[in-house]
Amino acid sequence: MSDLLINWNVCGLNSRARQDTVRTLITSCQAEIVCLHETKMSSIPRGCILSLLISEFSYWMELPSTGASGGILVAWRHGLCPASATQVDNLSISIQFSPGSSQAWWLACVYGPQGDDHKILFLQELRDVQAACLEPWLVLGDFNLIISTEDKNNGPVNRAMMGRLH
Numbered sequence: 001m002s003d004l005l006i007n008w009n010v011c012g013l014n015s016r017a018r019q020d021t022v023r024t025l026i027t028s029c030q031a032e033i034v035c036l037h038e039t040k041m042s043s044i045p046r047g048c049i050l051s052l053l054i055s056e057f058s059y060w061m062e063l064p065s066t067g068a069s070g071g072i073l074v075a076w077r078h079g080l081c082p083a084s085a086t087q088v089d090n091l092s093i094s095i096q097f098s099p100g101s102s103q104a105w106w107l108a109c110v111y112g113p114q115g116d117d118h119k120i121l122f123l124q125e126l127r128d129v130q131a132a133c134l135e136p137w138l139v140l141g142d143f144n145l146i147i148s149t150e151d152k153n154n155g156p157v158n159r160a161m162m163g164r165l166h
Contacts, residue, residue, distance in 0.1 A: 059076050
């Protein structure tokens with residue numbers, strides 16, 4: 001079993017070419033967990049999910065996009081273990097893994113919104129998720145936030161929003 005995890009903003013899964021690229025990466029990396037962000041699909045057909053994932057991926061969860069923005073797909077191999085708890089919120093999917101005699105842990109996959117008002121709600125959602133996760137917690141995804149001015153390459157910097165992330 002590898003400890004590899006794929007975390008990728010795919011910028012849409014609605015094209016056959018993108019699906020083929022994702023499948024090739026999943027196959028070649030042999031990751032245990034795959035987190036795909038910004039699927040841009042309000043619903044991912046089961047056939048599409050099965051064609052993306054190799055046969056060792058028995059488990060998956062999805063968060064539909066809102067219009068042409070967002071969407072998350074998280075999948076994991078059956079060798080890892082079934083989820084012992086799950087939570088789907090507005091902008092995140094959280095999964096608790098309890099692998100045998102090992103320490104239980106949480107994975108949260110997120111896709112942050114664009115607008116400042118929505119970002120404040122998103123950060124509150126993350127705080128709420130963190131409060132519910134008593135074991136170690138890994139949060140990853142596309143936050144659509146910056147933590148330093150060096151991360152911004154155009155336009156004004158919202159220092160108040162940067163401060164909310166810390």
